[in-house]
Amino acid sequence: MIRPLLWILGGLVLGGIIHIIVILTLPALAEQSVWSRVATLAADNRMVILPPVQAGEPNPLGLDPELAYGLCRVDLANGPAYVSGVLPDAFWSVALFNPSGIVTYSTTNRDGIGQTLELGIFNAAQTRLLAQQQLDIAEGLLVVESVSDKLLILVRLAPPHRAMRARFEQELSEVECGTRAASGT
Amino acid sequence: MRFVFYLLMMITVALGVGFGLSYYALTDGRLFGVAQVGPWHAWPDVGANTPNPYTRGHLARTAAFELGQAEGLEFIATVDSEGEALTRDCAYRVDGKTPLATFWTLVAVDDAGINIAASDVAPAMRSSGIARADDGSIVINVGTRLLPRNWLELSGEGPFRLVLTLYDTAAFSGFSSDASMPSIIRGDCA
Numbered sequence: 001m002i003r004p005l006l007w008i009l010g011g012l013v014l015g016g017i018i019h020i021i022v023i024l025t026l027p028a029l030a031e032q033s034v035w036s037r038v039a040t041l042a043a044d045n046r047m048v049i050l051p052p053v054q055a056g057e058p059n060p061l062g063l064d065p066e067l068a069y070g071l072c073r074v075d076l077a078n079g080p081a082y083v084s085g086v087l088p089d090a091f092w093s094v095a096l097f098n099p100s101g102i103v104t105y106s107t108t109n110r111d112g113i114g115q116t117l118e119l120g121i122f123n124a125a126q127t128r129l130l131a132q133q134q135l136d137i138a139e140g141l142l143v144v145e146s147v148s149d150k151l152l153i154l155v156r157l158a159p160p161h162r163a164m165r166a167r168f169e170q171e172l173s174e175v176e177c178g179t180r181a182a183s184g185t
Numbered sequence: 186m187r188f189v190f191y192l193l194m195m196i197t198v199a200l201g202v203g204f205g206l207s208y209y210a211l212t213d214g215r216l217f218g219v220a221q222v223g224p225w226h227a228w229p230d231v232g233a234n235t236p237n238p239y240t241r242g243h244l245a246r247t248a249a250f251e252l253g254q255a256e257g258l259e260f261i262a263t264v265d266s267e268g269e270a271l272t273r274d275c276a277y278r279v280d281g282k283t284p285l286a287t288f289w290t291l292v293a294v295d296d297a298g299i300n301i302a303a304s305d306v307a308p309a310m311r312s313s314g315i316a317r318a319d320d321g322s323i324v325i326n327v328g329t330r331l332l333p334r335n336w337l338e339l340s341g342e343g344p345f346r347l348v349l350t351l352y353d354t355a356a357f358s359g360f361s362s363d364a365s366m367p368s369i370i371r372g373d374c375a
Contacts, residue, residue, distance in 0.1 A: 007191040011198025018203025023210070023238050030245035037248060055302040055340070062249030064350055065300060065308040066290045069250075091287050091352060095232075095253040101244055104234045106253020110287060110353050154250055158288065158352065162307065 027100060034101040037061060043073045045178035049169045068169045070155040072177035076123040077149045083119040085175030088168050090158050097152040105144050113140060117175060121146055153177060211242050222366040225260040257352040266368040273342045275374040276328035281367030284356035288312045292348050293327060293339050301345055303338040310337045323367060
C-alpha cells in the first residue's frame with residue numbers, strides 16, 4: 001500500500017520540478033515578443049505612430065483604443081539616446097522596454113514635468129562618463145540609466161476627445177528621438 | 186510488470202502536475218503573482234523592472250506593451266461578481282467606484298484580445314465621458330442589446346472579458362489603501 005503512494009509522491013515532486021523549469025524557461029522559449037512584433041516598423045531613431053485599435057481587428061500589442069502611441073527604437077551602442085519634444089496638454093507617459101519586453105523605466109507627465117518631454121538615456125559606461133564630466137544637467141531633463149543597449153521607447157498620449165486624435169498624433173510624431181554619436185559631443 | 190506500471194503512473198502524475206500547474210498559473214494566475222479584487226485581477230508587478238518569474242512567464246505569453254509601474258495598472262475580469270463567466274448572451278452592470286486614477290478606460294475584448302465593441306460606436310468607455318451619480322460612483326451597462334444610461338455596446342456572441350485600465354493610479358502602489366473596484370452584476374439573459 002505504501003509503495004504506490006511513494007511513487008505518486010515521487011511524481012508530485014517531479015511535477016513540481018517540471019513546473020519550475022517550465023516557468024523559468026518560458027520567457028526564453030517564447031517565439032514572439034513585443035520586440036519581434038514591432039520589428040517590421042521603421043522605428044529606428046524616429047517616432048512612429050502605431051495604428052489605432054479598431055473594433056473587430058486583432059490587437060496583438062494590447063493597445064488601448066483611447067490612446068495614441070508613439071514608438072521609437074534606439075541602440076545605445078551608437079551613443080546616448082535622447083527623446084525631445086513638446087506634447088499637447090494632456091496625460092502622457094513614457095516607458096522603456098528592454099529586449100525581453102520588460103519595462104525598465106516609466107514615468108508620466110503627472111510627475112511634475114508638464115508638457116516638455118526631455119529624456120536622456122545612457123548605458124552604464126555613458127553614465128560614468130557623464131558623471132566624470134560633471135556637466136550641469138538642464139532643468140527638466142530626465143537622465144535615465146539603462147542596463148541594456150537596445151531599447152524600445154513607447155510614448156502614450158491620451159487625447160481628451162476622439163476629435164483631437166489626429167492633431168495629437170501629429171504632435172506626437174514630431175517628437176525627436178534617436179542617438180547621438182560619441183564624436184558629436 | 187508492476188514496476189513499469191508504477192513508473193508510468195509517476196510520469197503521468199509528474200507531467201500532469203508540472204504542465205497543468207504551469208498552464209493554470211499563467212492563464213488564470215490565481216495561485217501566484219496576481220492580485221484579485223472581486224471579479225477583477227491584475228498582475229501588479231507586470232510593469233516592474235524585475236518582475237517575478239510568473240509575471241515574466243505571463244509577459245512572454247502576452248508579448249504586449251504592458252504599462253510601466255508609474256503609468257498605471259490593467260485589471261481584467263472574465264467572470265462577474267457571482268463567479269459566472271461573462272457571456273454576450275447577458276447584459277451586465279459595472280457598478281461602484283474605481284481606485285484613484287487620473288483617468289481610466291473600459292474595453293470589452295474576446296478571448297483573442299480583439300475589441301468587440303459595436304462597429305459604429307467608440308471602442309472604449311472612458312472615465313471622462315460618462316454620466317455619474319452624485320457621489321461619483323459609476324454605472325456602466327455592458328451588453329449587445331439596448332441598455333439605458335452609459336452603454337458599452339457589444340457585437341457578436343460568445344464569452345468576453347472586460348479590461349479596466351487605470352492610468353496613473355495609486356492602486357497597489359503602497360500609498361493608497363483604496364482598492365475598491367466596481368462589481369459586475371449580471372442582468373437579463375437572452
